[in-house]
Amino acid sequence: MSERRTTRRSPLLALYAASVFAFIYLPIVVLILYSFNRDGVGGFPPRHLTLNWYAQLLVDSSIWDSVLNSLMVASGSVVLSLTLGLLAALALDRADFPGKRLFRRLVLLPLILPGIITGLSLLMSAVFAGVPLSLLTVFLGHGTSLISVATTELFAGLQKLDRAQEEASLDLGATPWQTFWRITLPNLKLSLIAAGLLIFTLSMDEIAVTFFLIGRDNTLPLEIWGRLRRGITPEINAVSTLIFVVSVGLIVIWYHLRSRSLGAQARELIEKP
Amino acid sequence: MSASPANPPEQTTAEATALLEVRSVGKRFGSTQVLKNISLDIASGEFLTLLGESGSGKTTLLRLIAGFEQPSAGEIWMGGERLDILPPYKRPVNTVFQNYALFPHLSARDNVAYGLRVKGTPASETSSRVEEALSLVKMQGFAASRPSQLSGGQQQRIALARALVNRPQLLLLDEPLSALDANLRKQMQSELKALQREIGITFLFVTHDQEEAMALSDRIALLRDGALEQIAWPREIYARPATAYTAQFIGQTNLLRGEIRGSIATCGALRWPLEEADGPVIFSLRPEAIRLSADGKRQASEVKFRAVIRQQLYGGSSETLEVDCGNGQMLRVRIPACGPLAGEREFVFSISDAIRVKE
Amino acid sequence: MYSRTYKSLVSIPPLFWVGAFLLLPYALMFAHSLWAVREGVIVHEWNWSNYKILFANPLYAQVLFRTMRIAASVTLCSLLLGYPLAYYLAFHAGARKELLYQLVIVPLWVSYLVRGYAWKTILGSEGVLNGFLQYLHLRHEPVGFFLYSPFAVVLMLTHIYTPFVFLPIYAALEHIPRPLLEASQDLGASSLQTFRRVILPLSMPGLLAGATFAFVLSLGDFLAPILVGGPSGTMIANVVESLFGAAFDWPLGAAISVGILVITISLLLLSEFLEKRWAFK
Numbered sequence: 001m002s003e004r005r006t007t008r009r010s011p012l013l014a015l016y017a018a019s020v021f022a023f024i025y026l027p028i029v030v031l032i033l034y035s036f037n038r039d040g041v042g043g044f045p046p047r048h049l050t051l052n053w054y055a056q057l058l059v060d061s062s063i064w065d066s067v068l069n070s071l072m073v074a075s076g077s078v079v080l081s082l083t084l085g086l087l088a089a090l091a092l093d094r095a096d097f098p099g100k101r102l103f104r105r106l107v108l109l110p111l112i113l114p115g116i117i118t119g120l121s122l123l124m125s126a127v128f129a130g131v132p133l134s135l136l137t138v139f140l141g142h143g144t145s146l147i148s149v150a151t152t153e154l155f156a157g158l159q160k161l162d163r164a165q166e167e168a169s170l171d172l173g174a175t176p177w178q179t180f181w182r183i184t185l186p187n188l189k190l191s192l193i194a195a196g197l198l199i200f201t202l203s204m205d206e207i208a209v210t211f212f213l214i215g216r217d218n219t220l221p222l223e224i225w226g227r228l229r230r231g232i233t234p235e236i237n238a239v240s241t242l243i244f245v246v247s248v249g250l251i252v253i254w255y256h257l258r259s260r261s262l263g264a265q266a267r268e269l270i271e272k273p
Numbered sequence: 274m275s276a277s278p279a280n281p282p283e284q285t286t287a288e289a290t291a292l293l294e295v296r297s298v299g300k301r302f303g304s305t306q307v308l309k310n311i312s313l314d315i316a317s318g319e320f321l322t323l324l325g326e327s328g329s330g331k332t333t334l335l336r337l338i339a340g341f342e343q344p345s346a347g348e349i350w351m352g353g354e355r356l357d358i359l360p361p362y363k364r365p366v367n368t369v370f371q372n373y374a375l376f377p378h379l380s381a382r383d384n385v386a387y388g389l390r391v392k393g394t395p396a397s398e399t400s401s402r403v404e405e406a407l408s409l410v411k412m413q414g415f416a417a418s419r420p421s422q423l424s425g426g427q428q429q430r431i432a433l434a435r436a437l438v439n440r441p442q443l444l445l446l447d448e449p450l451s452a453l454d455a456n457l458r459k460q461m462q463s464e465l466k467a468l469q470r471e472i473g474i475t476f477l478f479v480t481h482d483q484e485e486a487m488a489l490s491d492r493i494a495l496l497r498d499g500a501l502e503q504i505a506w507p508r509e510i511y512a513r514p515a516t517a518y519t520a521q522f523i524g525q526t527n528l529l530r531g532e533i534r535g536s537i538a539t540c541g542a543l544r545w546p547l548e549e550a551d552g553p554v555i556f557s558l559r560p561e562a563i564r565l566s567a568d569g570k571r572q573a574s575e576v577k578f579r580a581v582i583r584q585q586l587y588g589g590s591s592e593t594l595e596v597d598c599g600n601g602q603m604l605r606v607r608i609p610a611c612g613p614l615a616g617e618r619e620f621v622f623s624i625s626d627a628i629r630v631k632e
Numbered sequence: 633m634y635s636r637t638y639k640s641l642v643s644i645p646p647l648f649w650v651g652a653f654l655l656l657p658y659a660l661m662f663a664h665s666l667w668a669v670r671e672g673v674i675v676h677e678w679n680w681s682n683y684k685i686l687f688a689n690p691l692y693a694q695v696l697f698r699t700m701r702i703a704a705s706v707t708l709c710s711l712l713l714g715y716p717l718a719y720y721l722a723f724h725a726g727a728r729k730e731l732l733y734q735l736v737i738v739p740l741w742v743s744y745l746v747r748g749y750a751w752k753t754i755l756g757s758e759g760v761l762n763g764f765l766q767y768l769h770l771r772h773e774p775v776g777f778f779l780y781s782p783f784a785v786v787l788m789l790t791h792i793y794t795p796f797v798f799l800p801i802y803a804a805l806e807h808i809p810r811p812l813l814e815a816s817q818d819l820g821a822s823s824l825q826t827f828r829r830v831i832l833p834l835s836m837p838g839l840l841a842g843a844t845f846a847f848v849l850s851l852g853d854f855l856a857p858i859l860v861g862g863p864s865g866t867m868i869a870n871v872v873e874s875l876f877g878a879a880f881d882w883p884l885g886a887a888i889s890v891g892i893l894v895i896t897i898s899l900l901l902l903s904e905f906l907e908k909r910w911a912f913k
Contacts, residue, residue, distance in 0.1 A: 103647065172436075
């Protein structure tokens, strides 16, 4: 392994980078800090640190109802998006059919399209088809937007797959179906988990699409949104802090999984003659 | 070097049954014709090598037999049944892949057991056959290791065991030794040859290394641009190459181009009597067939000529000389080591060593 | 290697999904834009009047241009923040590169709403920023324009999209083979020249990708204006949102949405075209 000698010193750039980091983290730090502030949000510096707001949060039943709703929708979205995303990735990787290029663009479009467009188009479809708005429509909306995430991640994973392994499996007598379950899927394990975590997080946080497809039952972001419209309460700081902590937890898990696989890959590279 | 059988296999193939028959097989990718009308038979128990440069079609032919591609024309038969219409998992053929293609998420033992398990072989039989295969390739101690923990040579043995444990009728090997360093490669060549002798399975081996092909094979099939150039026993293909290409690809040679007129063959400064029809001609003359002339006398069956030594490359047990016969005609001569030489000397070769080849 | 059955099996479900949940809805949206509203009910009379309204009434053009200005500002600011950050990580961070990279990614996983709300609390009249300024006796009264202004929207969206812009630029910079930089220096180019002549051109595809992403998503954002934009910070997507809400006129809203869709797709195609032209292998 060659050492890169281009690690130069530039204090000005380092300072600038540090300020960008500060800018990125400032709101989050403030948020967490003020969730412990007795006097709520505002003023400086925060005095009278307390856990009051967390206590209030604990007994707030509508928040917890919405958390449950979000969890249901997110779990469902993970299953739906991973399944269809895997099929789409396989199709893009292995099949050829007329209109494939258009198909590829369409599958990836919701990633970059503003959520309002996806949300509204599905709303109009739901109304047209006579389907009432509910968690089901929210679930379908999330699935539609998030298949793109799954497809991108899984397609990258398929590209890294050694085609010879699937051939070896067929050569040894396994049918294509057996090959898929015994060889292809296990090799995609990491991509599936990474995609799954990402889809779960994005679904839990989704607002724009959800906004137009929501029925009577709220998801967590929409519940918070509703309260924000009515006025700020520091309870929201507490919720936000909790969300932040959970998100960081998920990243830590994901990071560990990635470094485990990278470690295995690195060992492979060293071993090869 | 291992001893080759006293009888050239061409005699044994006449008696042995043809295990695999490739009948007029052609393969096209888009507008490129990669294989052109190939027909050959592989005898049961033989070690046949497909030899050729990259792009010669040798790997494509292997993949057609394995089942990963379909022939555009022709048929492949094995044991009296049509092979090319079967999917790869139904063919009694197994492959050792160039980069081994071991399953990284399975241990060595599970890799070897894979083929047996997917076919539902009972566990007791599976474990005994797996142990047998592992000891055949001398990897019993590594059964629990993951492929990433094994060296290249060790992975190669596991790949071999994984294929052999299924007792295929034909084993395909796609340049399995090309990823190994020189010493390990020589050692594996020897082991592979011994293994094939021991278990008697038919091997179809693909390589671009002609030395390897000559060392290992019962027969060599030389492919060039998708067509079969020559198929013969190694000694035969070396001593009597059919074409200029074969003569140059296998070993080193001097190509003498000239013509025959009035029963005299003339190639540049070299002339000798030859009873053949008039016309252009090419001869292959191996460097080791040319010697330094010891005395002035010339036999009727020999050709003598004078040439200036332009370069001398010392090779330990031999010298390779580049000599100028005049008018820019250069020849390569190989003689036993004899110390530095210089100037103009006289050389000699037997007429029978000048093999006539086609273009 | 893959049979006809295999290929059909994997292609059909996603194709069906794309058709039913993407193509059909967009088509329906387009259809809606050609209908009208009479007395609070949508009538299926085909006409172009919605589009005529959009072109005739200057209000819509104004909002659209304001939206584009905001989106452009967000893109520019994100690039000004994200590019140097990526550059620092790629070339100056050394051993801490991996860790710093993860630190940049972390905020991406934190809820959009959470981050937007945080800015609201910072920028408000009784917010943290004003409190801080008063604490330092720099001001005696709260500053009004921090919140509920286009400035606040740009600030919030820049905060959201800087990591998004960072990602493809960092990937592109990492991709540049180090020997190229060493060759440039060997041939006598200064750091600045190396940057301008080698690094910048090679990082263009990543830069384009990030910029397109930030611009398009800012263009269609309606949450930030509601949170921190106030009346002066209204964007085109808010107009659409109200047309589907209180100011019930779905056909007109659909027409604007079609417009946003067309703009988005055009920008994507343009970006793709430019990326191909500027990509080097």
